[in-house]
Amino acid sequence: PNFTPFLAALPKCEHHLHIEGSLSPATLFRLAKSNNIALPAEDPAFQSIEALQARYERFTSLDDFLGYYFIGMRTLLTVSDFETLGYEYFQKAHADGVHHAEIFFDPQAHTERGVAYKTVVEGLTAAQRRAEADFGLTSKLILCFLRHMTADEAGKTYQEASALGHFSDGTVAGIGLDSSEVGNPPEIFREVYMSAKDAGLRRTAHAGEEGDSTYISRALDLCHVERIDHGIHLVDDMELLKRVAANKTLITMCPLSNVRLRCVTKVAELPIRTFLDNGVRFSINSDDPAYFGGYILDNYLAVQDAFTLNVAEWKSIAVAAIEGSWCGDDRKTVLL
Numbered sequence: 286p287n288f289t290p291f292l293a294a295l296p297k298c299e300h301h302l303h304i305e306g307s308l309s310p311a312t313l314f315r316l317a318k319s320n321n322i323a324l325p326a327e328d329p330a331f332q333s334i335e336a337l338q339a340r341y342e343r344f345t346s347l348d349d350f351l352g353y354y355f356i357g358m359r360t361l362l363t364v365s366d367f368e369t370l371g372y373e374y375f376q377k378a379h380a381d382g383v384h385h386a387e388i389f390f391d392p393q394a395h396t397e398r399g400v401a402y403k404t405v406v407e408g409l410t411a412a413q414r415r416a417e418a419d420f421g422l423t424s425k426l427i428l429c430f431l432r433h434m435t436a437d438e439a440g441k442t443y444q445e446a447s448a449l450g451h452f453s454d455g456t457v458a459g460i461g462l463d464s465s466e467v468g469n470p471p472e473i474f475r476e477v478y479m480s481a482k483d484a485g486l487r488r489t490a491h492a493g494e495e496g497d498s499t500y501i502s503r504a505l506d507l508c509h510v511e512r513i514d515h516g517i518h519l520v521d522d523m524e525l526l527k528r529v530a531a532n533k534t535l536i537t538m539c540p541l542s543n544v545r546l547r548c549v550t551k552v553a554e555l556p557i558r559t560f561l562d563n564g565v566r567f568s569i570n571s572d573d574p575a576y577f578g579g580y581i582l583d584n585y586l587a588v589q590d591a592f593t594l595n596v597a598e599w600k601s602i603a604v605a606a607i608e609g610s611w612c613g614d615d616r617k618t619v620l621l
């Protein structure tokens with residue numbers, strides 16, 4: 286049977302989306318021009334939209350991708366740029382059947398190049414308000430720390446958001462940890478995670494994408510995260526996997542990302558069958574859709590193509606995604 290209409294109509298929640306990773310090559314070039322930002326002339330990938338798109342199909346690793354990701358976002362300068370970025374994502378998410386989205390942003394990648402934290406959040410929150418008014422799409426912001434930077438720098442960013450009241454007023458719902466995983470284990474950021482826990486913030490971290498399963502256990506045990514982003518390597522420690530299942534910890538999977546960054550050679554290699562068989566809760570997400578060749582529905586379709594799940598299995602995935610969301614119980618009831 287053709288599952289496309291069913292998967293398109295299935296009410297979705299997105300939990301793993303870097304908003305800067307939704308910057309399309311077309312918008313990137315347009316903003317570079319209007320903001321007078323020079324792109325690397327020595328890299329032939331930046332000669333045209335098509336060349337850049339083609340380069341995105343040949344990433345060799347997470348770090349290879351991150352190089353382009355951090356260059357791309359240099360074109361974002363103003364409140365309006367961030368509002369456009371956010372709203373363009375929400376439009377695509379709405380078209381794909383997303384009812385609730387919890388989106389990552391990387392403030393340090395902006396403050397480091399002179400764009401104020403406040404500018405970023407002002408633009409993104411304006412986009413959030415418009416998406417809710419126009420589509421009924423609810424959303425949350427998750428502030429990510431860059432793990433290639435120091436714990437001290439993470440602490441400064443945390444303090445800046447806290448001083449603006451963004452944690453107490455709900456502008457930022459939680460924290461995350463992204464960028465180069467191997468060699469930058471979660472416990473480096475233990476202190477900021479403990480502050481976040483004390484402040485009643487939600488907590489997640491990228492773990493087990495390129496790093497081994499101990500990155501997952503260390504994120505859980507030392508940083509007290511409530512979710513694991515990617516978590517592919519969870520299957521290498523079945524005892525840990527059973528604990529994650531028992532605790533209903535949500536794994537936010539990103540199939541097309543994992544293939545593009547060569548964590549796996551094909552979607553069928555992902556441990557989705559093992560997760561289903563062992564009751565591990567997971568959601569399916571798009572990560573950096575402008576870089577990895579598809580938005581959330583493309584990821585759902587790729588999973589169906591690889592695993593031929595049945596309707597009951599898809600409904601259980603959709604329910605786990607709602608229950609694992611960080612919206613209020615009132616919103617969950619509507620989503621269910």
Ligand code: ES4
Pocket residue numbers: 303306347354463464465491494542572573
């Ligand atoms: C990311 Cl796929 C991935 N992994 C880690 N950090 C990231 N930042 C943006 N995308």
Ligand code: ZN
Pocket residue numbers: 301303463491514572
């Ligand atoms: Zn990610």
